[in-house]
Amino acid sequence: MSFETIRPSPGYEDILPIEYQDLIKHGQYGRDVKVTEMGKFKELIEEHPMCAGCAMTLFIRLTMIALPNPEHTINVGTAGCGRLAISQANIPFIYGNYGDTNSVASGLKRGLEIRFPNTPKDVVVMAGDGGLIDIGFQGLMHSWFRKERFTTIMLDNEVYGNTGGQESGMTMQGKVLKMAPRGKITEKIDALGLARVAGCAYIARIAPTNPARVVRTVRRAILIAREIGPTYIQAYTSCNIEYAIPTPEVMQDAFDVEKERYGFHEEMTDEAKEYITRIEKEAKQKSKA
Amino acid sequence: MSDTQAAQKKEEWVPAGDLQEVKDPEWLFNEAPREQIFITGSEAAREAIRRSNVDIAISYPITPQSETMQQCGYLYDEGYIKEYYRGEEEIGVMSALGGSSRAGVRSLTATSGPGLMRGMEAISSWPGARTPLVLLNMCRVINTPLAIQPDNIEISFLLNTGILHAHAENQQDFYDYSIAAFLVSEEVDVTLPAVVSVDGFFVTHARGNVKLWDEKYKIPPRDGWRSAVPAMDNENPPARISRDAPIQKSNFISYHMHASWQQEVFAAVERSAKYWRKYIGDLIEVVNPDAEEFFVTSGSAVSQAREAVRQEGEKGRNVGLIKVKTTRPWPKLELIAALKNCKRILVPEFNQAGWFHKELCSTMYGHINAEIIGGPRVYGGMTMPTEMLLEWLADTRKKAGEKI
Numbered sequence: 068m069s070f071e072t073i074r075p076s077p078g079y080e081d082i083l084p085i086e087y088q089d090l091i092k093h094g095q096y097g098r099d100v101k102v103t104e105m106g107k108f109k110e111l112i113e114e115h116p117m118c119a120g121c122a123m124t125l126f127i128r129l130t131m132i133a134l135p136n137p138e139h140t141i142n143v144g145t146a147g148c149g150r151l152a153i154s155q156a157n158i159p160f161i162y163g164n165y166g167d168t169n170s171v172a173s174g175l176k177r178g179l180e181i182r183f184p185n186t187p188k189d190v191v192v193m194a195g196d197g198g199l200i201d202i203g204f205q206g207l208m209h210s211w212f213r214k215e216r217f218t219t220i221m222l223d224n225e226v227y228g229n230t231g232g233q234e235s236g237m238t239m240q241g242k243v244l245k246m247a248p249r250g251k252i253t254e255k256i257d258a259l260g261l262a263r264v265a266g267c268a269y270i271a272r273i274a275p276t277n278p279a280r281v282v283r284t285v286r287r288a289i290l291i292a293r294e295i296g297p298t299y300i301q302a303y304t305s306c307n308i309e310y311a312i313p314t315p316e317v318m319q320d321a322f323d324v325e326k327e328r329y330g331f332h333e334e335m336t337d338e339a340k341e342y343i344t345r346i347e348k349e350a351k352q353k354s355k356a
Numbered sequence: 357m358s359d360t361q362a363a364q365k366k367e368e369w370v371p372a373g374d375l376q377e378v379k380d381p382e383w384l385f386n387e388a389p390r391e392q393i394f395i396t397g398s399e400a401a402r403e404a405i406r407r408s409n410v411d412i413a414i415s416y417p418i419t420p421q422s423e424t425m426q427q428c429g430y431l432y433d434e435g436y437i438k439e440y441y442r443g444e445e446e447i448g449v450m451s452a453l454g455g456s457s458r459a460g461v462r463s464l465t466a467t468s469g470p471g472l473m474r475g476m477e478a479i480s481s482w483p484g485a486r487t488p489l490v491l492l493n494m495c496r497v498i499n500t501p502l503a504i505q506p507d508n509i510e511i512s513f514l515l516n517t518g519i520l521h522a523h524a525e526n527q528q529d530f531y532d533y534s535i536a537a538f539l540v541s542e543e544v545d546v547t548l549p550a551v552v553s554v555d556g557f558f559v560t561h562a563r564g565n566v567k568l569w570d571e572k573y574k575i576p577p578r579d580g581w582r583s584a585v586p587a588m589d590n591e592n593p594p595a596r597i598s599r600d601a602p603i604q605k606s607n608f609i610s611y612h613m614h615a616s617w618q619q620e621v622f623a624a625v626e627r628s629a630k631y632w633r634k635y636i637g638d639l640i641e642v643v644n645p646d647a648e649e650f651f652v653t654s655g656s657a658v659s660q661a662r663e664a665v666r667q668e669g670e671k672g673r674n675v676g677l678i679k680v681k682t683t684r685p686w687p688k689l690e691l692i693a694a695l696k697n698c699k700r701i702l703v704p705e706f707n708q709a710g711w712f713h714k715e716l717c718s719t720m721y722g723h724i725n726a727e728i729i730g731g732p733r734v735y736g737g738m739t740m741p742t743e744m745l746l747e748w749l750a751d752t753r754k755k756a757g758e759k760i
Contacts, residue, residue: 072591139590143455159588161458163485164477167451170443174414174452177439178459179589181411182580188590206451209444 073138090157095137102132102278111137115152120314122321123222123304126275127152130193130220133285134158140189140289141179143172145203147195148229148306149222166202168192169210169219176217187293190217196237197227200256204236211265211297218292219299220285221258224306232309244309259332262299268339269298272332274325276318284333290346291339303329362433371435373409376574381539384575385532385635390567397559400527400566401466401492402427404534405437408490409574411461412439416449418471419504420556421494425466437464446471450478450491457487457549460580460587462538464489468556469496469510476513482549483518483621486585488541488578492534493553494560495655495706497736505737506556508655511683512711518621520550520628521684522636523654527564529636530554533681536635539575546628547584548621555656555706558739584624629685639687640678642694644669647676649700649749650726652691653712654680657704657740664745675749686715692723700756701728702748708735 074091075083089109090096100108111131117124127149134140142158144150146165154160163171172190179188192199199207199221207219226244227233234247236256243250262270269291271284281302288298305312305320312320325331335343379388384407395403401424405413413432415425432440438461443449449465456463467475472493482489495508514521520540524530530552537550554560580587632639643665651661658679668675678694680687695701703713713730720728732748734740750760 170448170451171455174455175459178456178461
């Protein structure tokens with residue numbers, strides 16, 4: 068899809084909904100937007116049915132802003148809170164069976180490469196911790212082992228939020244939640260370590276405390292996946308309902324957890340580093356010019 | 357050749373598929389000269405795939421299917437298939453196939469009994485996602501006890517999913533039905549997945565005569581934009597039109613919308629009948645149409661019944677046979693017309709549950725007067741000797757007080 072594909076034919080502008088017109092005139096398509104411009108352009112996602120104060124929603128909103136090429140991006144999700152927001156974005160969204168994201172994305176990405184060999188199509192999996200590390204574990208790991216060229220973003224709220232608060236593999240040890248009446252017995256799964264072992268080209272852990280950093284991280288992950296190999300972002304996106312975090316304190320919780328155990332971490336292969344350094348340098352020079 | 361050499365193609369390499377000529381499918385099926393060769397069912401599948409212009413094949417081994425998908429690997433290596441890999445297991449493979457079909461490319465996999473059951477969540481979601489693709493199903497016992505023997509009970513699990521389903525009698529059918537399945541599946545007013553089943557070992561590992569058209573011809577490629585719903589390729593205006601989204605915008609979907617979505621899937625199954633007929637002829641084959649006694653069945657049970665009918669004929673007894681080629685769409689009207697004057701029907705099957713018998717009874721009820729007898733049935737890998745069919749015939753006549 069190019070900008071021309073979405074532009075209405077002459078004479079039809081007025082009968083299209085105002086939201087669509089805004090998307091064309093003031094949207095993200097065909098240009099890079101910055102976090103500092105938020106409020107001055109039509110975002111890809113503006114409405115959602117998520118809980119008030121949900122940190123995951125903020126992260127998803129920032130992720131949509133970060134897409135380097137929304138005209139050619141397809142999101143893949145699964146059951147869980149996140150898809151309630153992701154499906155509202157003006158980006159095609161595949162919502163399959165629970166835990167199938169990375170398998171679906173593997174077939175999708177390869178299929179798109181067959182049909183559009185000269186047009187990069189970005190595939191982004193965005194799913195919860197349960198959807199990826201528990202039920203989706205096998206598909207997740209094997210997509211990494213196969214070096215599938217798409218980005219996986221874990222919306223890690225450390226609980227099955229959408230089904231009412233059961234413990235997940237990413238829940239911290241000892242935490243009392245539904246299905247863990249005496250506290251979770253096992254440790255939080257080291258998904259970052261698994262990504263490393265599986266050979267992901269880019270790995271990041273992040274909390275939504277710094278919007279510009281979220282955007283930069285997501286953009287890097289997508290660009291590296293496009294050219295080098297699988298990338299993984301693990302984002303702390305608290306569940307204020309199941310963890311009983313008062314709405315006004317959601318961001319404070321994000322800062323606290325970030326400081327305590329969820330500090331920003333970024334690692335990449337030499338090949339990825341060489342690539343991202345080069346294209347970021349080129350982008351900087353271009354914007355200066 | 358070393359492993360390293362095998363992974364590399366020389367620069368001047370031209371994929372064999374690029375050298376094939378695209379031909380009109382109706383010409384290929386109905387007019388193109390054919391050469392007869394003596395091959396196994398798995399080899400017939402390979403030759404069908406070679407001519408089917410497949411974009412991506414995703415494999416996972418399971419007996420008795422493995423041979424077909426490893427043959428696909430060789431076809432990929434030769435350049436008849438553009439993309440190929442071995443998936444993590446069947447849920448992964450069936451999910452990935454849903455992904456590749458959504459991307460708009462012609463997609464293929466194959467499996468057998470337990471593998472089909474493992475992938476069933478993904479498989480049963482294909483029709484609702486409106487994903488044209490082809491699954492070849494080499495029927496096998498479902499565990500447990502563990503066995504790898506032929507038994508087609510797994511077909512019963514496919515019947516109410518909204519998937520198109522053809523049941524091949526022999527190697528020739530497996531060749532023809534598999535190619536036809538791609539074409540039917542991708543028709544705009546169908547846009548559904550198709551499964552072609554064949555009874556494992558009896559057909560997959562046994563040789564039979566198959567008439568093939570020249571391998572230099574292939575069917576036209578899939579057009580990803582010729583579809584009832586848009587491909588997920590982001591080549592459409594972004595008005596929140598994701599094909600998956602309309603019925604999944606939130607937890608609180610419209611039940612009316614879901615109901616109408618399901619209705620449309622099953623209506624599309626019915627609409628597919630006209631396309632199947634273009635390539636494989638009538639959906640039923642009738643032998644001795646004026647008979648009063650009929651065998652009605654599908655798959656390799658047809659071959660056994662065919663021989664029983666022949667032997668009865670030698671004795672001067674006119675016994676009929678109806679071979680059902682597609683169980684979805686189910687050729688209800690054709691069956692009613694063919695069976696309206698008969699008095700007795702035997703339904704031989706290679707499974708314990710008698711899914712075909714139940715299907716026949718439920719759709720013929722109130723339309724014909726014949727007694728419909730469920731059997732004989734063999735399962736767990738047993739063969740079905742012709743003598744068994746003849747004994748059942750004799751037994752039913754005896755019970756009815758007729759001359760044996």
